[in-house]
Amino acid sequence: MRTMKLGTSTLEVPVIAVGCMRINSLDKTQAERFVQGSLELGANFFDHADIYGGGQCEEIFADAIHMSDDVREKIILQSKCGIRKGMFDFSKEHILDSVDQILQRLKTDYLDILLLHRPDTLVEPDEVAEAFDKLESSGKVRHFGVSNQTPMQIQLLKKSVKQPLVANQLQLSITNATMIANGFNVNMANSSAVDRDGGILDFCRLNDITIQPWSPFQYGFFEGVFLGNEKFPELNAKIDEIAAKYNVSNTTIAMAWLLRHPANMQPVTGTMNLERLADCAKASDIKLTREEWYAIFLAAGNVLP
Secondary structure (H helix, E strand, C coil), rough: CCCEEEECCCCCCEECEECCCHHHHHHHCCCCCCCHHHHHHCEEEEEHHHHHCHHHHHHHHHHHCCCCCHHHHEEEEEEECCEECEEECCCCHHHHHHHHHHHHHHCCCCCEEEECCCCCCCCCCHHHHHHHHHHHHHEEEEEEEEEEECCCHHHHHHCCCCCEEEEEEEECCCCCHHHHHHHHHHCCCCCCHCCCCCCHHHHHHHHEEEEEECCCCEECCCCEECCCCCCHHHHHHHHHHHHHHHCCCHHHHHHHHHHHHCCCCEEECCCCCCHHHHHHHHHCHHHHHHHHHHHHHHHHHCCCC
């Protein structure tokens, strides 16, 4: 699979990240088959979070991949912390404790990347900085980033945090593309002109922060996938037409649409189906034309001024 640099780091990563939020839906044999199949596809970047399955997903993954020092050198592990029941928590104590538990569940000594999972309005940037410094100096975390944060929230953290924030995980798909649509509708009076995220797309590009789109095939907030969905006949017709041209699946084209954007994104998959993951991986070899990209964007119901 094609690779890319993650943010301003020297870390070389696959352009597709394997999301492990649903790995607890597999039995032991299925989990082993999925993880090993991912590695055979060149998809060795695995995305976790401490809340996925209440921590169970990280444990299942570690067992499925048969974690060892040799295995650890061949994979890239990312996890997230900060979400607690009924609250978000970016306190120094919670971050440090969360990482220790994550490492224990993953049976490893370090994370390649730690993301702060959703914004905490009670965040004290100095506390985050202290936690990051301790995690970096101890070797427990090598790179840091955020999830679902606006430019100002990132700038607030950077007031104290000295480590580069290499990634920002954001909801983005063909049907959930407000951060893209907003950029077309500057100085307009329509709903697409509403700036819902503070220009996060351009901010990340300007600051070399890799955007990691999550739910790349979902519409709404986990309402379902748009591929093959009768609610999106025009979009699916256009995707199927382009898929036939390239002799690939509709999944490949939907993923290629995200990879075509010059922001150099790294989408995070959610599938536990190896065939579908393979279709996602094929997107790294396809570069849609400008005409194809815009045709898909418009078929999703977006409009241009």
